[in-house]
Amino acid sequence: MNENRKALIAVIGLIIIGGLMLVFLPQKDGEPYRKTRLVLDTYVTIAADADEPAAKKAVKMAFERMKEIDDKLNRYSPKSEISKVNREAPKPVKVSSDTLGSVKMGLYYSKISKGSFDITVGPLVSLFDFNKKIVPGKKEVEKAQELVDYRLVKIDEKKSTIALSKKGMILDVGAIAKGLAADEAFKVLKKQGVKGGLIDTGSSALAFSSKEGRKWRVGLRHPRQEEVLTVFDVRNKNISTSGDYQQFFVKNGRRYHHIIDPLTGYPAGGLASVTVISEKSAAQSDIISTAVFAMGKERGLDFVKSLKSTDVVMITTGGRVIATKNVPSKIAKQIKLR
Template sequence: MKLVYCLLFAIYCSLLLSGCSVEKEKTYRQTERVMGTTMTVTVVSPSERKAKDAVEAAFAEVKRLDKLLSHFSQDSELSAINRASGVNPVKVSPETLEVIKKAVDIARLTGGAFDPTIGPVVKLWDFKLKTIPAKKEIKNALALVDYRKVRINESASEIFLEKRGMELNLGGIAKGYAADRAVEAIKAKGIEAALVAIAGDIKGFGLNHGGIPWKVGIQNPRPVENSAGSQIPKDQEMLTTPSAGDIMASFDLKDRAVSTSGDYQRFFVKEGERYHHILNPETGQPAKGLISVTVIASDGYMADALSTGVFVLGPERGIKLLESLGLGGIIVDSNNKISIIGDIISSEAL
């Protein structure tokens, strides 16, 4: 499960390089807090009014989706599905049906390494209080994790969780899906180039200001020092945007999406062991073997969910899956060995 609390990518926009007022007027950027994290929309347009309309449409769409898909809000459709688990099907909107169907499809694709029914296990782990659940608690929760018990009735637009106590958690796919929808909302306003970043889930289309590709940087999962030059405490969560010195690699992003899952995003250390938020649906424990996975795909939902699924699968099976799908990626294992899948690096290579 991917709960992103910081911007995992440094986005280098030509706004920073603009030298005259005419150029600055062509790029519009806005940041807001949505889906429990930071969302930034950058739009390139000769029309300020058209750009602002597009930016507003993107944020409105993501906020609308959050009301449907949030597992924090008791009023969301997702919460209604969870409350009715083992009791009755719940009629949902086309968007909720679509994202759950996609989540189950990717669960099947990864053999359950990504599983949207991991909700009961996620609830056991408190990374703020740094508590480790008891083995019995995890065992009981794992009995409720099985994507094959999600019944999707497309004709009736209904979702049913077969077993009482099952819970969907879409944290590993919702932001990528929302980025996809935000991009569509922007395109509907006649915009030909934009970049949407919802925490570490990023999707771009067209060319950046000046006709150059959007450039995205991947955070180093083990930066030696923080921006102040002092050592980062082992039990400190990474809650800030990485500095330029923390960027491991960068590449061009055009008409694609990228997502990263890392064990540095939210974690605590106890007795020398790191406990992070990317949980293995089979064990109920933090996944082992990798420390960072970046996936590049045409769709944000796919990149988002697969970055989690590959992290759980581990290096060998994860690489094989990405290669079989023809997707690009960067995988860093627990020994800091870096594997590059596909031809994705265009500058500042690893």
């Protein structure tokens, strides 16, 4: 990053986190109370517009609620409910309403995306070792794909149980957990009387305020540089970014990233980043950004247009920028990625 960029960041209070950037600008009604903690395997920032004693209490409670969600849904934690469902397959496992709700949501979007988002993608994700830069062979991928099928997840709502039909299947709600945790944190803040706030989970942001309240500034990151492409001034919106730069390695000239296309078994190609802006929920915007990334620009654009109150900014690996008409910012139609 050049010195001018560093200076700009210092002046405007820009926080670079994952795919999005929070921008806290001084305003006439003062800066919000904010706190950053490590949760959900990332640094999460919560900002609250309220008197500091009240904001401090509300933010603390919001973080506690986010940790509850993480404890239940983190498949890499052997104590989580999701891990238990994976271990006990094909037996049904009784779970909390949080876990049941997240899986139900995942199954719904798995269905309407026609498998481009698949909540059972875990076996494929596990094949790619990003630390050792290991690319699995074709036979390994094909074998893992036999265990990826959201239709093999069985839910009994009356008993509050989840069962995977095949041993070796892996539920992976990583594309839901951060958004769901943000949604739950939002509920806590509202219940505590916070009228405006922003929750940033690294690649997602939930912004809320009254009609008279402040708009929150969220910057969209350049896929290849620590730079801001544009800044969204938003109120009561959810913004999520999926990018090929968040977790990846390059081998033999090819970039292998963490967003696996369940239909091919390999990292999705064609797009460098997808940013979804939605009014519905942070969990929904998280899921849609992942699904659209896997679909590619044409199917992804059609998919977003079929949804209500949802917009998208897609950046192709060639640097082309595609944005739907209601995106709240102007962006160049072409950027340099190399």
